[in-house]
Amino acid sequence: MKKFKKYKNIYKxxxxxxxxxxxxxxxxxxxxxxxxxxxxxxxxxxxYIYINGKADFYISGTTYRLNPYDVILVPPNxxxxxxxxxxxxxxxxxxxIPSSFxxxxxxxxxxxxxLKLSNFEYKIPGHITKRSGILNFVNFFYNEYNPNAKxxxxxxxxKIMDLLYSL
Numbered sequence: 001m002k003k004f005k006k007y008k009n010i011y012k013x014x015x016x017x018x019x020x021x022x023x024x025x026x027x028x029x030x031x032x033x034x035x036x037x038x039x040x041x042x043x044x045x046x047x048y049i050y051i052n053g054k055a056d057f058y059i060s061g062t063t064y065r066l067n068p069y070d071v072i073l074v075p076p077n078x079x080x081x082x083x084x085x086x087x088x089x090x091x092x093x094x095x096x097i098p099s100s101f102x103x104x105x106x107x108x109x110x111x112x113x114x115l116k117l118s119n120f121e122y123k124i125p126g127h128i129t130k131r132s133g134i135l136n137f138v139n140f141f142y143n144e145y146n147p148n149a150k151x152x153x154x155x156x157x158x159k160i161m162d163l164l165y166s167l
Contacts, residue, residue: 017153019100021160025141027051027091030084039081042096045114046074047163049093049129049138054085059122069126071134073167075114093138095160105157110164124167133166 015023039058048057050066057064057072058081064072074080084090102111129135140159146152 015147015156018098020104020157021098021101022096023156024094025092026094027089028084029089030086037082037084039079041077041079044076044096044098045111046080047093047095047097047167048072048074048080048082049095049134050126051091051093051138053088053090055088055090056083057081057123058083062122064123067126069129069135071124071129071167073114073117073122073124075117093141095137095163097160097164101160105161107161107164110161110167113164113167133162136166137163 014025015021048071050057050068050070050072052068055066057066059072059074060078063083064070066072072080082090082092097111099111102108124134137159140155144155149155
């Protein structure tokens with residue numbers, strides 16, 4: 001008998017604006033050996049902010065052990081795969097930013113950050129993210145995010161710009 005439910009959502013927030021960004025904040029309890037998190041491909045950059053749990057992250061032939069607040073930068077057209085540990089809670093923030101965002105916000109130089117990455121630059125360790133402005137983005141969602149506020153979309157765009165600037 002095939003087990004279709006591979007993890008239990010503890011928390012999930014998803015905001016999808018295809019022309020601007022896709023944002024996901026999730027915490028899952030990993031229940032089985034057959035993980036839901038597969039190698040995947042998308043044509044746009046991804047910022048992966050790891051919060052807690054035990055996990056590795058595979059990208060371009062290298063596996064990184066994730067520690068709290070590590071950030072993984074995933075260039076477009078790259079095959080990433082988070083590999084959470086079975087039995088652990090796995091919490092992360094993921095932001096996907098299509099090329100149209102950089103055009104609409106008039107900031108093509110931020111997209112260049114992802115286009116010029118080499119293997120050794122994919123991971124930003126947590127001790128560096130704690131000193132940079134990267135965690136301001138995370139704190140915004142923990143403390144200030146209100147989906148019903150009429151100004152929230154503008155604030156989201158500003159927070160994404162701040163995140164990109166911090167990289």
